[in-house]
Amino acid sequence: MRTVELTDTHTVEVGNTTRPEPARDELLVEVNACGVCTTDLHMYTGSLAVDYPLVPGHESAGDVVEVGDDIDSYRVGDRVAINPSVPCNECRACKSGRENLCHDLTSIGGAAKHIIDGAFAEYVTVPAGNVERIGDLDYRTAAFAEPLGCVINGIDQVDLTSGETVVVVGAGFIGLLLVQTLRASGAGTIVVSEPVAERRELALEVGADYTLDPTDEDPAAAVTELVGDVDVAIEAVGLPQTIEQALDLTGPGGRTLVFGVPPEDATVELAPFDLFFEEREVLGSYSLTPNTFARAVALLQNGRIDVDTLVTDEFGLDGLAEAFHQMENREGLKKMVYPGQ
Numbered sequence: 001m002r003t004v005e006l007t008d009t010h011t012v013e014v015g016n017t018t019r020p021e022p023a024r025d026e027l028l029v030e031v032n033a034c035g036v037c038t039t040d041l042h043m044y045t046g047s048l049a050v051d052y053p054l055v056p057g058h059e060s061a062g063d064v065v066e067v068g069d070d071i072d073s074y075r076v077g078d079r080v081a082i083n084p085s086v087p088c089n090e091c092r093a094c095k096s097g098r099e100n101l102c103h104d105l106t107s108i109g110g111a112a113k114h115i116i117d118g119a120f121a122e123y124v125t126v127p128a129g130n131v132e133r134i135g136d137l138d139y140r141t142a143a144f145a146e147p148l149g150c151v152i153n154g155i156d157q158v159d160l161t162s163g164e165t166v167v168v169v170g171a172g173f174i175g176l177l178l179v180q181t182l183r184a185s186g187a188g189t190i191v192v193s194e195p196v197a198e199r200r201e202l203a204l205e206v207g208a209d210y211t212l213d214p215t216d217e218d219p220a221a222a223v224t225e226l227v228g229d230v231d232v233a234i235e236a237v238g239l240p241q242t243i244e245q246a247l248d249l250t251g252p253g254g255r256t257l258v259f260g261v262p263p264e265d266a267t268v269e270l271a272p273f274d275l276f277f278e279e280r281e282v283l284g285s286y287s288l289t290p291n292t293f294a295r296a297v298a299l300l301q302n303g304r305i306d307v308d309t310l311v312t313d314e315f316g317l318d319g320l321a322e323a324f325h326q327m328e329n330r331e332g333l334k335k336m337v338y339p340g341q
């Protein structure tokens with residue numbers, strides 16, 4: 001079967017390997033669509049240290065083509081989305097339903113303690129517990145179940161109540177997915193802070209009520225004038241300065257969520273008196289759980305999320321290098337790879 005491997009930093013090789021055999025508790029899935037994530041880019045550039053060679057790709061959907069001997073619940077021909085996170089199911093985090101915090105997490109092509117080959121390949125093997133049926137949902141939309149599962153996990157962290165005011169800092173792919181999911185989750189007013197005009201327009205298109213340019217005005221003052229106190233500020237960039245902005249934007253009794261992936265050694269300024277005096281919370285969100293993945297599939301199946309606006313570029317397996325190139329130049333939003341093409 002054809003795969004794309006990262007063989008070194010900035011090196012992508014399209015090659016042929018033997019099609020894997022599913023173990024007794026696994027399915028073999030023919031991959032029909034796989035989204036390209038910033039994590040894949042970090043593995044490619046080396047800013048996320050991984051052992052090469054590695055087949056990346058962790059946002060995928062396809063058809064079951066072989067079923068392990070011990071599996072009764074799936075059949076050849078089932079259409080599925082793949083959750084790449086394989087928890088140990090034995091540790092304390094797993095047992096409390098927080099499989100994303102598993103002490104011994106394995107990822108199929110994504111970032112985790114153990115990484116196994118992912119879905120930028122014609123076929124991938126997955127444990128039966130890692131798929132959700134997608135019915136007649138198209139594969140491209142179904143491939144959004146993984147990032148959307150992460151977004152739902154984030155919104156769970158802030159415990160959103162209907163009608164609350166939310167600010168999203170950053171309208172890249174994840175920021176725009178957050179806006180849509182916040183809307184589906186009952187946010188009352190959504191404000192987006194984003195320096196790029198095109199992205200501000202997209203934010204309005206997918207459900208934001210107001211946008212502002214943080215390079216043009218002080219975001220905190222602008223937001224207060226627009227909507228008053230903010231209940232929830234979500235940082236979707238992953239930079240110290242935008243995290244500080246999100247902290248600054250959060251109103252009394254509000255919550256600040258660090259959703260973007262910050263550099264590991266980054267630190268931010270935080271005034272503890274404000275947390276004390278305004279009873280504010282600062283929260284983090286990492287990855288997804290089997291529960292948020294299943295809920296993501298439900299949102300997608302019922303048309304709550306518009307993915308078409310977010311996909312800007314599409315490739316076959318041999319286009320992955322070009323996709324990375326575009327991402328490094330900040331061109332477009334979501335890139336999709338179709339391994340069968």
Ligand SMILES: [Zn+2]
Nearest residue numbers: 037038039059
């Ligand atoms: Zn991802």
Ligand SMILES: [Zn+2]
Nearest residue numbers: 088091094102
């Ligand atoms: Zn575990």
